[in-house]
Every structure is written in structure tokens, then in C-alpha cells.
Amino acid sequence: MSTSSLRELLERLGPDGVLACTCGKHHRISVKQVLVGEDALRESAELLRQQRGGGPVLWVLSDEHTEAAAAERWKTAVSASRIAARVLPGEPRPVPTLALVNELSAEVRALSPDLLVSVGSGVISDLVKKVSLDTGVPNWCVVTAPSVDAYSSATAAIRIEGYHRAVPARPSEVIVADVEVIARAPHPLFLAGLGDLLAKYLAHLDWNLARTVTRESLCDTIAGLALGSAREALAAARTWQAHPLAAVRSLTEAALVSGFAMQALGSSRPAASAEHTIAHFWEMAGAVAEEEHDLHGLLVGAACRLVLPGYVDWYRRLAETQVDLEGRLMALEQEPPWDERLEAKMGPFRHKIAEEMRGRVRDRATLAQHLGAFARERESIQRMAEPLLRELSDAITLLAGAGFPFSLDELGIDEHYRLLPVRNVRLLRNRYTTFDLAHELGQEEALVAAISRGVLG
Structure with missing residues (x-):
């Protein structure tokens, strides 16, 4: 069962992607399916056959580490589809530059796939979401680490002229988080995910401060979901040794809620x-x-x-x-x-x-x-x-x-x-x-x- 914040958020979504909210504004989240569980890779392959049928042409992006962690297995599971793949080097870690985005976009345009799929963590997800926006091809995301909340956001962190900039991107239609895959991620990536969640306390504080002092608009529903998910994940971290998969799932879902909250607010x-x-x-x-x-x-x-x-x-x-x-x-x-x-x-x-x-x-x-x-x-x-x-x-x-x-x-x-x-x-x-x-x-x-x-x- 999902943790309460992710479950509550998804239950609030109408069929048109509008988040039911008491603040009076129409917040929209562009996601069709979120699969979080111990068999999510296999479930996603079946979902692809149900939704796309007829052997869609896929373009899959991974790096050498995430290829071994999940991409190779996922591509085998959807072998009925025609797959073009790009595997980036694992060392040094890929840098999401605008030049790389443009190179990948040109590759996608030349192949004309039906769907883009990212298999990796934040950098791979951001690259594919940005390429998806630039080429007009929808994308799915296969999560391999609980390190960032980028998977469910509508922006991508791209390095432009030396700066990391949060630029518009096309959100993933389907997000796949197989907790057994994620549980095998390097330990620093778990700590990174928890470190990012610490920020929700200061974000909540400063947003409420701005509402009081500057009259900035604040949505209590979105603010509560973001902070609540961080609390759930940190509570689960206390039981990491006894219940590792449950803790992994809680952290992953908290990261997704954070990204959805950003997407909903813009x-x-x-x-x-x-x-x-x-x-x-x-x-x-x-x-x-x-x-x-x-x-x-x-x-x-x-x-x-x-x-x-x-x-x-x-x-x-x-x-x-x-x-x-x-x-x-x-x-x-x-x-x-x-x-x-x-x-x-x-x-x-x-x-x-x-x-x-x-x-x-x-x-x-x-x-x-x-x-x-x-x-x-x-x-x-x-x-x-x-x-x-x-x-x-x-x-x-x-x-x-x-x-x-x-x-x-x-x-x-x-x-x-x-x-x-x-x-x-x-x-x-x-x-x-x-x-x-x-x-x-x-x-x-x-x-x-x-x-x-x-x-x-």
C-alpha cells in the first residue's frame, strides 16, 4: 500500500489531471500511471503492451550503471517492442548540458520513436524529460535510485552557460519505481534522497513566512503534502535496518510527492x-x-x-x-x-x-x-x-x-x-x-x- 501522502495525492487527481484542492486554483499534474512496488518492472512491461500495443518504437536512455541495474532487464521484458538505446558512460557521471540535450534530441528526431524511456536517476530523467519536450515525443521514467524528486517534476536541471537552470520539461506519463531495483542503489544515493527531503522543513517555513509578510499565495494542500511526505520518509528511515524495503518505498514515494507538488504548483x-x-x-x-x-x-x-x-x-x-x-x-x-x-x-x-x-x-x-x-x-x-x-x-x-x-x-x-x-x-x-x-x-x-x-x- 502506498504511504498516505502519495495515495492522497493520486486519489485527489481527476481524470483530466486536475488536483482537487480547497485553495480555489486548478493545479494540474500530467501523469497517467505510477507503479511503485517489488514487481514494478514486470508490471510496467505489461502496461506498455496494454497502452501501446502493436510493438511501439522505443528510445531508451541509461548510463552504464543504470543499464546494469535495470535497463537491460527492462528492455528484455518489453522485447516485443522495437528498441533503440543510448547508454551514456558511467564514469565520469554524465553532465546534463544543453549540448548533450541537443545531441540526444537530434538522435530522437532521426529515429522518430513513439516513446522515450529514461532508466536512471536524476540526470537521466532530466535529460529525457527535456528531450521529450523538445521533440514532442512522450516519455516514461524508470527510477533506479531514491536520490532526487526530479522524476515527477515538470522541470529539468540543465547546465546552460555554466549554470544549473531549472528549465521547462515534459513530465513523464508513467513512472516506474521497482523497490527491489532501488534497494540495490549505492548507499550515498539513499542519503542524498533523505538530504533533499530535509529541505521541505525550511521550504514550508519560508513559504509560510512569505505568505504572512509579502502576501504570496500559498496552497495549504500542496504545502501539506510536500511536508507530510518528508515526515513519512524520515520516520521510515528510523526502521531502515528492520524493514529495508518498506523504508526504500517510503523514501521513493516521498520523492515522487515532492516532484508532483512542484509540478502542480508550477x-x-x-x-x-x-x-x-x-x-x-x-x-x-x-x-x-x-x-x-x-x-x-x-x-x-x-x-x-x-x-x-x-x-x-x-x-x-x-x-x-x-x-x-x-x-x-x-x-x-x-x-x-x-x-x-x-x-x-x-x-x-x-x-x-x-x-x-x-x-x-x-x-x-x-x-x-x-x-x-x-x-x-x-x-x-x-x-x-x-x-x-x-x-x-x-x-x-x-x-x-x-x-x-x-x-x-x-x-x-x-x-x-x-x-x-x-x-x-x-x-x-x-x-x-x-x-x-x-x-x-x-x-x-x-x-x-x-x-x-x-x-x-
């Missing part, structure tokens, strides 16, 4: 906040020395642990914070432009920062509304934040006991890049977080200092 707001911005910066900057540790979820988990002491300290003091409205508005209006105070090491990221800053509204009326909302609601904000931060702290303790590499030394993150994204997180993403409110209140330096003490102390 953004990563339910699943990602400042910690993802920090992790993406480390990825873009090539800050991780060892490839084995250069996994998105490991970096996200480390970023959660990095910012947690600052968030705890800052929210603990929140109810005491008084707002000098006119003084703060004057100080904010007198700030020099961001490009005049940009740190030298941020120079290579100037183009990305410029893109993000163009989307911001910084007029006096907007800032006054933010500060006024905070002054009225600071106690309720504190009551919302503190239980989530305690849960996150407990989850980090749990994962540390399971061997999660939270230490920036262990991850091999270059010292020059450890705190650089923390100091500049507001510039790197146009998304309202605790860092933005701290800046507007004149407390950003205190927040960053508390985080820095955790690194340097």
Missing part, C-alpha cells in the same frame, strides 16, 4: 528554499572536490545543517524585535545598488544575479507593507517556525547517526565557497525567505554571523 516553492540556493551555488561553482560527494541531495542536506543554527537563533529572538518603520525604510532606500557592493568572488555569477534582481519589487510601499505585516504578526511567525526547526534538528540528528556527511570538511567543499552563498543568498534567487526578512529588518548580518559561528566554531 514552481519549486513547496520543496526548496534558501538551502537549495546555497547547494546550487556550490554545484555551479564546482566547490565540491570529490565526485562521490557531488550529489545534489547531499549538498542540500549539508546546507540545511549549515543554516539551521542561524535560523534557530534568529527566530528565538523574533518576538523581541521592534520595528522602526521610518528608520528601516530610509536605510533600505539609501542602500547602494547590488552591483556596487557585489563581492569580488561573486563576479562570475553577475549575469545570474542580474536576472534574479530584475524580478524584484523594492519600492517604498512594498517594503512598508512587509515591515508592517511583520510588526503585526511576529509572534505568530515565531510560533509557526520554532516547531518546524525542532523537527528539522531532530531529523538531522537521525541522519547524522546514519552516516550522512553533513561536515563541509567531509564533503570537501572549498573553504572560499562555504559561506559565500550564505552571504549572498538573497541575490542568487528571487524567492522570499528568512534571509530577505532579516535584511529588511537590518538583521541580516546577525543571521549570517550565527551561521558562520557554526562553521568556524
Whole structure:
């Protein structure tokens, strides 16, 4: 049986893919079937025969590792179909560049298949979803590791001009997650999946903060599903030794719920906040020395642990914070432009920062509304934040006991890049977080200092 969050989400889906929701908006999820179980590979082969019949032409993408883990067996199971396959090298790991997307798209156009199939983890899934959008050919996804929530999202992380960008992609029509296959994935990929789920606590906190302070729209249904699935997976992680397949299934389903939540909302707001911005910066900057540790979820988990002491300290003091409205508005209006105070090491990221800053509204009326909302609601904000931060702290303790590499030394993150994204997180993403409110209140330096003490102390 599915865990409650995935089951609830799928039960809410109408035949047209619209998610039944109380927020008044029509959220759409483009998925026809989700197969999660111990025999999902065989079931998916039968489903292909039922849905496609007549020996469809398939184009299957894997890498050398996922070919051995599942792709070879899956292709044998659907042998009645005509299959064209591309197997990428396993070492070094494939990089999802735009050049590779274009190369694969040209191959697909030349073959004119009926269906694209990804067999792998995040990179393989993202490549196929992007190729699917570019070529107009639908796609299925066969999951081989519970490391990311990309499988069910409507975006793909593609490296463009040196940056990882979340670009539009075509969601998979069918997602296949065979828990026996996934259970054999390398252990760091499990830890990466759990690390990515830690972010749901900070995402939930910062999204609720933005609703209160900036009046950003928040869907309680989607927010609750994303956070609930993370809680379920982390609870299952406590019983990993006794019930490994159940824990694998719970983690996999939590990752799928997170991706569906992003797809339904049309953004990563339910699943990602400042910690993802920090992790993406480390990825873009090539800050991780060892490839084995250069996994998105490991970096996200480390970023959660990095910012947690600052968030705890800052929210603990929140109810005491008084707002000098006119003084703060004057100080904010007198700030020099961001490009005049940009740190030298941020120079290579100037183009990305410029893109993000163009989307911001910084007029006096907007800032006054933010500060006024905070002054009225600071106690309720504190009551919302503190239980989530305690849960996150407990989850980090749990994962540390399971061997999660939270230490920036262990991850091999270059010292020059450890705190650089923390100091500049507001510039790197146009998304309202605790860092933005701290800046507007004149407390950003205190927040960053508390985080820095955790690194340097």
C-alpha cells in the first residue's frame, strides 16, 4: 500500500489531471500511471503492451550503471517492442548540458520513436524529460535510485552557460519505481534522497513566512503534502535496518510527492528554499572536490545543517524585535545598488544575479507593507517556525547517526565557497525567505554571523 501522502495525492487527481484542492486554483499534474512496488518492472512491461500495443518504437536512455541495474532487464521484458538505446558512460557521471540535450534530441528526431524511456536517476530523467519536450515525443521514467524528486517534476536541471537552470520539461506519463531495483542503489544515493527531503522543513517555513509578510499565495494542500511526505520518509528511515524495503518505498514515494507538488504548483516553492540556493551555488561553482560527494541531495542536506543554527537563533529572538518603520525604510532606500557592493568572488555569477534582481519589487510601499505585516504578526511567525526547526534538528540528528556527511570538511567543499552563498543568498534567487526578512529588518548580518559561528566554531 502506498504511504498516505502519495495515495492522497493520486486519489485527489481527476481524470483530466486536475488536483482537487480547497485553495480555489486548478493545479494540474500530467501523469497517467505510477507503479511503485517489488514487481514494478514486470508490471510496467505489461502496461506498455496494454497502452501501446502493436510493438511501439522505443528510445531508451541509461548510463552504464543504470543499464546494469535495470535497463537491460527492462528492455528484455518489453522485447516485443522495437528498441533503440543510448547508454551514456558511467564514469565520469554524465553532465546534463544543453549540448548533450541537443545531441540526444537530434538522435530522437532521426529515429522518430513513439516513446522515450529514461532508466536512471536524476540526470537521466532530466535529460529525457527535456528531450521529450523538445521533440514532442512522450516519455516514461524508470527510477533506479531514491536520490532526487526530479522524476515527477515538470522541470529539468540543465547546465546552460555554466549554470544549473531549472528549465521547462515534459513530465513523464508513467513512472516506474521497482523497490527491489532501488534497494540495490549505492548507499550515498539513499542519503542524498533523505538530504533533499530535509529541505521541505525550511521550504514550508519560508513559504509560510512569505505568505504572512509579502502576501504570496500559498496552497495549504500542496504545502501539506510536500511536508507530510518528508515526515513519512524520515520516520521510515528510523526502521531502515528492520524493514529495508518498506523504508526504500517510503523514501521513493516521498520523492515522487515532492516532484508532483512542484509540478502542480508550477514552481519549486513547496520543496526548496534558501538551502537549495546555497547547494546550487556550490554545484555551479564546482566547490565540491570529490565526485562521490557531488550529489545534489547531499549538498542540500549539508546546507540545511549549515543554516539551521542561524535560523534557530534568529527566530528565538523574533518576538523581541521592534520595528522602526521610518528608520528601516530610509536605510533600505539609501542602500547602494547590488552591483556596487557585489563581492569580488561573486563576479562570475553577475549575469545570474542580474536576472534574479530584475524580478524584484523594492519600492517604498512594498517594503512598508512587509515591515508592517511583520510588526503585526511576529509572534505568530515565531510560533509557526520554532516547531518546524525542532523537527528539522531532530531529523538531522537521525541522519547524522546514519552516516550522512553533513561536515563541509567531509564533503570537501572549498573553504572560499562555504559561506559565500550564505552571504549572498538573497541575490542568487528571487524567492522570499528568512534571509530577505532579516535584511529588511537590518538583521541580516546577525543571521549570517550565527551561521558562520557554526562553521568556524
